[in-house]
Amino acid sequence: MKMSGEKAVRFGLMLLAFSSLASLLLIAVFILKEGVPFIIHYGVREFLLGLNWQPHKQEYGIYPMIISSLWVTIGAMLIGAPLGIAGAIFLNEFVPRTVMRIIKPTIELLAGIPSVVYGFIGVMVLAPFIRAYMGGPGLSVLAASVILGIMILPTIISISTDAIGAVPNTYREAALSLGATRWQSVYMVTIKAARSGIVASIILAMGRALGETMAVIMVAGNAVRVPHTPLDSVRTLTANIAMEMGQASGMHRQALFATGVILLCVIMLLNGIAISVVRGGVRRK
Amino acid sequence: MDCAITVRDLDLYYGTFQALKKVPLDVMRHRITALIGPSGCGKSTLLRTLNRMNDLVPGVRIQGQILLEGRDIYAADMDVCALRKRVGMVFQRPNPFPLSIRDNVTFGLRVAGQTDRDVQDEVVEQSLKGAWLWDQLKDQLNRSALELPMDQQQRLCVARVLAVEPEVILMDEPCSALDPIATARIEELMLDLKTRYTIVIVTHNMQQAARISDYSGYMLLGDMVEFGATSGVFTSPKDKRTQDYVSGRYG
Numbered sequence: 072m073k074m075s076g077e078k079a080v081r082f083g084l085m086l087l088a089f090s091s092l093a094s095l096l097l098i099a100v101f102i103l104k105e106g107v108p109f110i111i112h113y114g115v116r117e118f119l120l121g122l123n124w125q126p127h128k129q130e131y132g133i134y135p136m137i138i139s140s141l142w143v144t145i146g147a148m149l150i151g152a153p154l155g156i157a158g159a160i161f162l163n164e165f166v167p168r169t170v171m172r173i174i175k176p177t178i179e180l181l182a183g184i185p186s187v188v189y190g191f192i193g194v195m196v197l198a199p200f201i202r203a204y205m206g207g208p209g210l211s212v213l214a215a216s217v218i219l220g221i222m223i224l225p226t227i228i229s230i231s232t233d234a235i236g237a238v239p240n241t242y243r244e245a246a247l248s249l250g251a252t253r254w255q256s257v258y259m260v261t262i263k264a265a266r267s268g269i270v271a272s273i274i275l276a277m278g279r280a281l282g283e284t285m286a287v288i289m290v291a292g293n294a295v296r297v298p299h300t301p302l303d304s305v306r307t308l309t310a311n312i313a314m315e316m317g318q319a320s321g322m323h324r325q326a327l328f329a330t331g332v333i334l335l336c337v338i339m340l341l342n343g344i345a346i347s348v349v350r351g352g353v354r355r356k
Numbered sequence: 357m358d359c360a361i362t363v364r365d366l367d368l369y370y371g372t373f374q375a376l377k378k379v380p381l382d383v384m385r386h387r388i389t390a391l392i393g394p395s396g397c398g399k400s401t402l403l404r405t406l407n408r409m410n411d412l413v414p415g416v417r418i419q420g421q422i423l424l425e426g427r428d429i430y431a432a433d434m435d436v437c438a439l440r441k442r443v444g445m446v447f448q449r450p451n452p453f454p455l456s457i458r459d460n461v462t463f464g465l466r467v468a469g470q471t472d473r474d475v476q477d478e479v480v481e482q483s484l485k486g487a488w489l490w491d492q493l494k495d496q497l498n499r500s501a502l503e504l505p506m507d508q509q510q511r512l513c514v515a516r517v518l519a520v521e522p523e524v525i526l527m528d529e530p531c532s533a534l535d536p537i538a539t540a541r542i543e544e545l546m547l548d549l550k551t552r553y554t555i556v557i558v559t560h561n562m563q564q565a566a567r568i569s570d571y572s573g574y575m576l577l578g579d580m581v582e583f584g585a586t587s588g589v590f591t592s593p594k595d596k597r598t599q600d601y602v603s604g605r606y607g
Contacts, residue, residue, distance in 0.1 A: 167414070241451035245513070248409060249464045249520055250441035259466065264454045 102335055105328035118329060124295045124311070126319070131326040133333070135297045139212070139305035140281060142298055143291065146216025147223060147280040152273050154220070155227025159269075162228070163235040164257050175232060182225035190289030193218040198290060207302030210292035216301070218286050223276035230275065234268020235261060267348050274345040278338050284309040308334050358385040359423075360524055360554040361406060366420035368401060370413065375401045377578040378420070382571075383524070388546060388555045390569035390586065392562060393601070397575040399558045403526050406556065407443040408436050425523075441468070444517035445526045449533045450509035452501035452516070457493055460501045460512055464520035479519050487515035488545055507538030511545065518549075525549065527557040531564065543568050562602060566590050574598045 110118050113131060121132015158178070162171045193214050202209030238261050246256035262269070292304025293314065306314075312327050312334075319327055363381035367374065376398050383389050383406075391399040404410045405422060408429065422429050429439055441464065452460050459466075461480045470476065480497065484490040489511050493499075501512055510530060517525055527546070531539040546555060546568055559565050565572050566586060573583040574597075582589055582598040593599040 239451070241447060241449060242453060244409065244412075244445075244447065245451045245453065245516075246463070246467075247412070248407060248440055248445040248447075249467060249516065250437045251463075251467045252437055255467050259463070260453050260455075 099335065102328055102331045105325055106332035107329070109322070109325035109329045110332065113326070113329075118326075119333075122297070126315070126323040126326070129322060131322070131329075133308065133311070133330055135295050136306055136308045136311050136330070137333070138297050139291070140307040140309070142212050142301070142305065143215045143219065143287065143307055144277060144280045146212055146301065147219035148273065148277055150216055150220030151223040151227055151276060151280070155224050155272070155276070156231055156269060158224070158228045159231035159235055160257060160262070162232055164253065164261065171232075175229070178228050179225050181221070182229075186222065186283060186286040187289070189218050189222055190286035193286060193290035201302065205302060207300070208292055208304050210290055210304055211302045212291065212298050212305050213301040215287050215291040215305070215307075218290050219280045219283055222283060222286065223279050226276040226279055227272045230272035231265070231269045234265040234272070237268070238264040267351060271345045271349045274341050274348065278341040278345075281341070282309060282334065282338060284313045288313060359383065360385040360425065361556075362421075362423040363402075363405075364421045364423075366402070366405065366422065367418070368398075368405060368410070369417040371415045375578055376405075379575075379578070379580045381573060381580065381583065383554060383556055384571060385554050386550055386552070387570040388550050388557060388568055389571045389573070390565035391556065391558045391573050391575060392560070392565045393575035393581075395560065396577075398578045399573075399575045400528055402575070403528055403556060403558045406524070406526055407440050407445055409440075409445065411436065437467075441520050442522055443524045443526060444520055444522035445528065446510070446513050446517060446530045448529045450506055450513055452504070452509050452512050454500065454502055456498045457501050457504070457512065458497040461515050461519050463516060468520075483515040483519040486518045486549070487511040488541070488548075489515055507534050507541060510534060510538070510542060514542075514545065514549075522553065524554045524556065527555065529558055529560060531559070531561070539564070562590075562604075574601060576601075 118131060118133060119137065120134050121130065122134055123130040123132045124135065162174060166174070194210070197217060198209035198211075198214050200209075201207065201211060201214055205213070242260050242264055243256050246260045247253075251259065287307050288310045291307060291310060293306040293310055294304040295306050295311075296303070298305045308330050312330055315323070316327055359382050361381070361383035363379060366376050366379040366381075368376035379398070379402060381389075381402065391402060393399050401410065405418060406424075406429075410416050410418070418430060424439070424443065428434070453463065455463075458476075458480055461483050462476045465476055465479060481490060481494075484493060489508060492508070493504075501509065504512060510533070514525075531542050534542065543564065546557070549555060557565075557569065569586045571584065572586040572589040574581045574589060574593075574595075576597055582593055582595045589598060590602050593602060
């Protein structure tokens with residue numbers, strides 16, 4: 072009687088565990104099934120490098136959106152990565168433990184704010200500021216980069232802080248005992264020892280920035296074109312899918328799924344790199 | 357007598373706990389001074405005051421005097437980084453940086469801003485020779501230090517200290533993570549090093565203290581119970597408590 076109870080629990084948990092795996096698999100299969108035939112039919116080159124996205128004329132080139140996603144993501148990394156890594160170093164090395172125990176959860180709370188709220192702040196505060204002081208429409212690559220840069224801070228800070236915190240104290244002691252200053256011990260030893268975790272945090276954050284949709288729709292301006300300056304309005308891959316899926320059908324719908332395929336591939340690639348970087352780092356220790 | 361380090365009336369508190377009580381210590385130049393005693397007696401704490409590593413512990417308070425070549429190392433105008441270059445330290449567990457062998461040895465130079473490759477190469481060779489590693493490692497200087505066996509890692513840590521050209525080398529139970537053969541090699545190395553350096557070693561291994569040290573201090577609960585020439589401390593201790601400890605009746 073007791074044994075069968077054990078077995079039932081085990082079976083139930085296994086079912087739950089596999090159901091999340093199954094849903095991932097289903098999503099991937101579904102998107103691929105809808106998207107891949109379109110890419111083959113339309114032509115990989117025309118799809119990825121086509122400059123025109125005009126569904127009513129049967130033109131489905133996503134090149135401008137790829138470049139826009141790239142700009143926005145890189146911009147977000149340029150803002151978020153230095154801030155996040157600096158924050159993680161500061162929290163670990165220059166702040167008492169008790170203060171860190173208050174600040175770190177607060178930063179992690181940032182991750183809990185709905186992205187629409189970030190977008191709202193971007194629209195109401197940041198875009199008008201950019202329009203007034205830097206020119207352009209305001210809703211732009213720059214606005215999206217700043218908002219995304221803040222949104223990815225919790226990811227970078229949280230994972231980097233853990234990585235830096237996991238560096239054995241003996242390294243710090245050794246560095247200081249050889250006459251290093253606090254800062255020398257940080258950049259010559261601690262950061263190098265925590266490198267794999269820091270790199271992983273950046274790559275995961277990059278995945279988040281690339282995949283973020285709502286905030287970007289609100290602040291990027293959504294014009295389909297290849298940006299020339301950070302002040303131009305752009306439409307990212309994710310924004311494109313979210314905005315048009317409602318009224319799309321037929322070829323148009325398939326083209327959006329195909330866009331999803333591209334996103335899926337890039338995100339999986341980024342996650343794969345992050346995982347292998349972390350594993351590589353562990354193996355070296 | 358030539359004292360490299362003189363400690364007088366040293367009190368040290370961790371918060372409200374007093375870890376050292378009016379401790380005296382005379383460290384003779386080019387001799388090995390051993391600090392022995394049971395765990396928690398304050399010997400490591402005393403060692404770590406000599407290069408001010410205890411400064412890193414929150415809530416630590418220090419009173420008394422420590423003179424290095426006649427100068428108070430806790431004086432307000434003392435440059436702690438410069439002090440630590442003069443008083444190097446080898447730790448309990450080998451702790452080479454996760455860098456190449458070469459970068460480990462040159463760490464002190466790079467900290468001091470010495471980037472000349474030729475100077476670095478010369479120091480790497482001299483330091484590794486000094487720690488008896490050159491012959492084994494000269495062809496693999498770019499290998500990660502973490503791949504070395506434990507005793508080579510510990511000697512690499514010695515080489516890393518030698519590269520800074522310290523006057524005094526502090527060793528905090530340097531053999532506790534090593535097997536007997538590796539321990540013997542480190543002990544021989546220490547006897548070789550004392551011709552050029554002043555060495556202070558903390559050890560819980562009494563035989564080790566008896567084998568290699570010239571002077572020994574027996575500590576108990578933050579007190580320096582007895583200090584003197586090693587032969588005297590081990591064969592004719594003046595204090596009953598020392599006698600109990602060195603004869604194995606206690607600790």
